[in-house]
Amino acid sequence: MTKENFLVEIGTEELPPKILRYLAETFEKNFISELKNASLTYQEIRWFATPRRLALFVRQLTLIQPDRKIIKYGPTIRAAFNKNGTPTQAAISWARSCDINVENANYLETHKGQRLVFCAKQSGQKTALLLPEIISTSIKKLTNLKQMRWGESNLQFIRPVHTVTLILGDTLLPVNIFGIFSSRIIQGHRFMGESSLTINHADNYLKVLSEKGKVQADYSLRKKIIIANATAIAERIEGFADLQEDLLEEVTSLVEWPVILMAKFNKKFLKIPTEALVHTMVDHQKYFPVYNKKGTLLPYFIFVSNIESSNPQNIILGNEKVIQARLEDAAFFFHKDCQHHLDDYLPRLKSVLFQKNLGNLLDKTYRIKKLSGWVAKQINSNIQNATRAGLLAKCDLMTHMVREFTETQGIMGMHYARRQGETEEVAIALMEQYKPRFSGDSIPSNPTSCALAIADKIDTIVGIFGISKHPTGDKDPFALRRSALGVLRIIIEKKLPIDLQSLTEESIKLYDKRLSNANTAEDIINFFFGRLSSWYQEIGYKNDVIKAVLACHPTRPIDFHTRIEAVTYFCSMKHSMRLSAAHRRISSILNQSKEILNHNVYHSLLYEKEEIQLDTRIQTIKTSLNLFLIEERYQDALIALTPLHKDIEQFFSKVLVNTKRKELRINRLTLLNQLKNLFLQIADLSLLK
Template sequence: MADFLPLLIELGTEELPPKALPELAQAFHAGVLKGLAARRIVVREDNTGEVPTGPLYTPRRLAVYLPAVSTQQPIQHSEVPGPYTNIGLDAQGQPTQALLGFAQKNGVDWTKLDRVTDAKGMRFVFRSSRPGSATSELLAEIVAEALKALPVPKPMRWGERDFAFVRPAHWLVILFGRDVAPGEVLGLKSDRMSRGHRFHHAKGVWLNEAGEYLQAMREAKVLADPRERRQRVLAEIRAAAKQAGGEARVPDALLEEVNCLVEWPKAVLCSFEPDFLRVPPEALVLTMETNQKFFPVMDADGKLTEKFIGIANIESKNPDEVRKGYERVIRPRFADAAFFFDEDLKQGLASMAEGLASVTYQQKLGTVADKSARVAALAREIASRVGASPADADRAAVLAKADLQSRLVGEFPELQGTAGRYYAAAAGESEAVAAAIDEAYQPRFAGDAIAPSPLGRALAIAERLDTLAGGFAAGLKPTGNKDPFALRRNALGLARTIIEGELELDLPALVDAAAANLPAGVSLDKRELLDFIVDRLRGYYADQDVPTLQFEAVAEVRPDSLLDFDRRLKAIAEFARLRESGALAAANKRIRNILRKVETPIPDRVDSGKLAEPAEQALHEALSSALADTDPMLAKRDYVGTLKRLAKLQAPVDEFFDKTMVMADDTALRDNRLALLRGVADRFAAVAAVEQLSAG
């Protein structure tokens, strides 16, 4: 039975790019496991150790620790295919030159070769076995393969070396148990000597055995486990925020990035002049988080305070100097933001809006002012249907793009709409108009909420609808990965706003209105745009685990309202859970196939006097009753109730197909039966194409 030992691999480098670091570490860990598996070296869990088996990394190292790795490959079996027997043997059953050559090449007599049969017939094979190699002899090769496979788009070279990597590499540890596994990777010979923190422990760290890695690193002021380090960062942030009497804002992405910037995190509580709080807090937060990787501190009401937290990669003997440094770097950026804000207030939002007449939106679609006018026309129409003020919608649309002319948005493009809200409020616009200017951009990203107010939703829909209509009309449709006007994102945002906002809107009518507003000289394929919008819903509902067949069942009937589309989809999900759904889906598919092949006109109504068979009489009676019951349901768009009622048709439909010949020789009988079947199919189609649920 093979022995098992812990394995440690550590590659020390210059500071790695923080945003790419987790992916690099995960890929390195996976690559090592892949290399071991390819050589049939067993890796198993050992729950007694404290060291995790996930990737380990800091800004200066990529590491892999596996608690139990087999010390030896198993016996290696190989099988070399040779010639087929009809080629290897002559008519007398004697070996041909081809077979003798194959046997000689493998060092055996041809009579010792085995025979196997595959799809082409019987052939000779040479089978052999040899002892497996010691794992330690293979580790350097495995590490080299794993590093070569890392997702490094632009590797760099350093010094006189011929090697390339994401950053210069300076040391390599490969410890298998207590022993160094021999080898050389990236010009570095494997060793047991790691390195500690650049400032706290600027010397080597001798590792006696693989299992002591994390503790040895801690003693050298390095937290090599990113999970432990992240918890330390969070604890430091929370302690500093508590000291400030508030709560830190800690976005996951920023926490992850900061975690990849430090090896020994230490929070430093800082502050800035309270006068800067007159600037839109979003600008200050953006500066702190994006530019400086600081964590803002909020008060009990969620408002920004003058406190913020920096995470140092050193436990300084003079933390006041670190604090002063952080405060010093942030002050000029805040001063710039304050200056831009003050100058924008002097200009005013209305003046900014006037300047949009000189800014080209798109050559075929005119200026940004032209676009704002088109959006205003759509917004007025939509507002009247969603319970918002058309006058407010017009005003908000006219001002919505004005902050593109502001200095603040010029410096912080992410604040488009947000800045406009502040400028509108300062100019005396109503609270609803000011909020709608900001809400028009929601959802801004995947997972973001839709606009919360009816006015904001009206503006959000109008903005996206004009962008989509104009983009398609101007020939800017997405191709492959290219989507310069973000039409895919706009289509999904439009659909989400309608569905999640529960807005009953006629989408084809809105597309008609958007097309009518477009400049002369451009034309819109309305059906193509509608198909594009519906197609964006595939991913939206796939993320909600809606089966593709259910989506197709609703998409085929093309409801004009996306909210209605959503209702039908929920009804189909309920229907699919019914015992009768499978048989009815198959029956509807059969009906559709029959009707599709009919070339002569089918009567509009069933003639009850021509119903000759008991089965067709029973189906007609059941259908008539179902039609009477579901008419009021459909009028109220009660699709769940409709399908549950129609599910009762399963037995008479099955009986009809079992006992009745649809395509009878008698034309009158045949046409009457086709009319009956079309009645069944049409009533189901009033909700969805349920035949799509039948995979057969």
Template sequence: MTETADLLFELGTEELPPTALGKLSTAFTNEFVRGLEEANISFGEVSQFATPRRLGLLINHCAINQPDQEIEKRGPAVKAAFDAEGNPTKAAMGFASSCGTTVDQLGRISTAKGEWLAYQLVEKGKPTASLLEAIAKSALDKLPIPKRMRWGASDVMFVRPAHWILFLLGDNIVPCELLALKSSNKTFGHRFHHPEEIQINSPDDYQKTLQEQGKVISDFTQRKNRIRELVEEAAASINGHVPIDEKLLDEVTALVEWPVAIVGSFEQEYLEVPHEALILTMKKNQKYFPVFDNSENLINHFITISNIESKNSQTIRDGNERVIRPRFSDAKFFWEQDGKQTLENRLDHLKEIVFQKELGSIYEKSSRVSSLGASIAEQIGGDTGLAQRAGLLSRCDLVTEMVYEFADMQGIMGRYQAKRDGESDELASAMEEIYLPRFSGDKLPETKTGIAIALADRLDTLTGIFGIGLKPSGTKDPFALRRASLGIIRILRKHSLTLNIPNLIDSACKLHENAITNQNVQKEVNTYIMERLKGEFTDEGYSVGLVNSVASVQPASLPDFVQRIEAVSDFSKLEEAENLAAANKRIHNILRKNTESLPVETDPTLFENPAENDLYNAVTEKQSSIKPLIESNDYKGILATLATLREPVDTFFDDVMVMADDDRVRLNRLSLLERVTRLFLLVADVSVLQDS
């Protein structure tokens, strides 16, 4: 039975970057575990620890020794190892010497290529403790640290100055030196509550001792859950609640080792300011949790998590309230100042902001969005006048004091200002909706005006940037064109809009007038959007071949694309699908090699084989029966009907030589096959299913 012991490692540092803590902890644990696996050291459950001042891990049931390894070295072929008299050759003796033995002690192994000399030995496993320093060093060296720093007089570099290393295997210290620090069985507690060293006698004692004696909750998840509880309890104590922002919770968890919740408040008058600005300040700048009432209205309280259990919590509360007050005061001032001008009055200021050198100012972009947005609104049953005005005003909040100070308020400030200006509710909503979606999973525009200008804005950016030859390459996408195209796709899908994408691209291109220098812009933008669309469907689990089969026929609208995808998906599950996909691929290959013009109509009088007549009759019958299905875009019905062509198609290829010597017969047969594939192309190029 393998002897095991628990392994504990902890690196103590200065405060680690909070946004990188989770990534550093996971990377270190993964690399350490990989090192054990590569050394063939068995182990059990792995736990990782991460606080602002420490990275660590606990590995249960780690083998004390590597297992012994049976090693087989292969030497020369037997026929090359001995001469005609059976004496060992230089090759055999050299191999034996390299193994530290004699030729007569060597074994033999047989393979498909013959018999070979071989030497088997057992290599004794090393003690795990002797390998751990190299494993830990490698794990630290491979951490994703973009910029390392030096400290003191040392040349050692790490993300932050390192102060101690705790390293145990069972009750024994693992001897090592990392980052110019020697390992021990000592750690340190909380910077203020217990700055003294703490001796850890066994890995099992680590968490409990550190928490009870050192006032440190070392487990990130445990600390995170504790903060969640504290925030919820604190909010309930003032009859409020906090919708937990997981990203903020992670960041706060990475900032404290011993969380304590403090409830703070601010003056009621600040609630006159757009709540998003207050929430943004609390979350982004101060790492506070905003509190809401049961009607989801922001109230004049916040919860902050302190890293110290103070005897005078009022002092901490006062300090946090004092810090937030000037920021709220600034936001209130900006809000009041911005109210002195309407959005419309700010239009001329947009002429001073460059969108892109060749594509003009933000004012010019807004004008293009206004025109295209009105056109889209008309096509989706919206108010063209409203869309036109919304497009024009959509960027006016960029020159407000509020957005200048709080960049994340763009769009939101536009909505508030539009309401203050007396604009309609739909136009006000559109001021924010033009930016949606901002990221994957974000909400989407709901009003027709918002939908129209959100699509117009993204199409304007795509056609403009592609039009001047600045299309994205590799990982570089400075104008966020990938996000723009995905936004278009998600808006169209969400609202099942039957807008013709190529036509929209053409309309957007015309609005750029003489700025466009790339003559292939329409094709390139359409292809770019189509590639993103294909990616969306493959991410949802559809095969690449299935998605490509639909993309090959270039559906003009997104709902049409979706219908075809669903139809081909159903078809691909039919018993007949594989044969018909293969047949279509064969037909495509045959037709591609043909250089002669095919007759417009297939001539039945030229048939020489009953299989030709059978296929011709089947195709003619299907052509007639699917006409109403084509008119209703019943793609599932079309493919289900065409699936019955399997038997006559299979028989045709079994019984008929397509490439007949007689030109007229050959071209007539090719014409018949073209009719077959043309029927399937009414829905998709099913031959591509073979590439799945």
């Protein structure tokens, strides 16, 4: 037999549920890499993971490593021997690394001349001898995560290791990992089935675990069981379970034998805002909320137990008692908060530090209020709504509900604003001020929300840059990159006429004398340009197109977007690269020149037919081009410029720019400079490739 199935399992204490899939997939990835390095082939690899184990099952693994031809190149003959023909130290060291004497080396003719070469055939080793080291290396590569020690050993892993099992077919492979010798004994379920199981053959792994150990090691199968059963149970009451992917993954990682049950809570709690109830169920208890077909929350929840009980009602009652206590707390906090208006919490913001050099949250609130109004004016929105939203933006942070359930910030602000009679647009803005929270998140829905979200984010960016706490490398403690991208997304996706330079300068003024960085505005604009570049590359725009547009320093994001679209279209046109090449040549000539150019071209100094023709074409195009630029019709502007490539090519073929006559030379350079400036009103086409 030349192939056999292989099993490796590492039995541990409970592994972190939020990274269980990552651990298993990374273990598999590392193992595949090591097999490739060893030239070992296989038919299929499957990973398994439960809270107490990581495992790999390899189908049809080659039992013997193939023979390998080893070729080691040495120094050239000139470097290998001195004038007397004696081997140099370089040759001796190389020969020693090959375990031969220099005189036993072969010679190979190369383009650099003859050089020493060693050729040998290395017989393949048995896979059983290679696997222990392969597994050890694969596990060690998981150590970029937080490690821990246990017992008296200095060995470290993510969690304490109890068992190690390596079985090739029916053969147990001797290996010591984490100070534990490989054994056929693995752990069953902690509370059901047999706690200690024996694996006689790699093929029996899943069957033994499932039938005797009450452990479903197949992660994807556990997940499917949870989805199917939760869906079926919810349908019994004509509802549907909200199986959020993140929670589904976490719950799958928390159990070894999923048992899906449904419980209920008192209907009186439905008077509490739905978001607070859902947060309590999902984030605190890992329950799945249940909704009716209209999307209204029902007084039920679905949970996943890790025990198959003969009396599941006891488990249900236990979970109902837990959620009852949590919801009683939420109800108490909610009713207590409702006794006050959001405005009442405003003075308390003074006790919360925003940043030690930038003041407290009350200071930030007053800046946001003014800046929200300024943004609203720029986008022709309701200034009164924007300033009101800015004033109330952070008040819910001081409420009992948000202090207990921090993830509901903004959401509770919206509900409390509605209860005290604020306009719906203001209430929604309090909830949407943090959007977009992450990549792919939705942006604020109404103008007031947009004004508040932009003001809040730019205030943070300006403040942190203003005290020279710029993001560095992978360190961005104030999430400025995310905030900047959020500002850009809102402006571009909502097509808002906001200029980043003006926005930044307005925010700087509101900080008065708190900022110490004299280059704050410049640093922030460059930071925004960097985020624009990264974002547009991620969504598929070419890097040279982005650079061509950024060279014109467009500080209105919507203007940047329009230019990018236009230049991308331009690149698809037939003669675009010829015009780009012409621009590149013009830039090169002008960069090499030290001449002081005229403000205008002197037509009386245009002698050659080709330079007269080029000047005439420029003057003709200018009229229509100015109209296109005023209306920001950059695509039409580039189409209008495209025919110029013929006139430019004829100009360069017939006209000597660097003529000895100074007045002619300067006039021709001025003509080229005018042409270059025409291009630069849209993009630096010379950067296109």
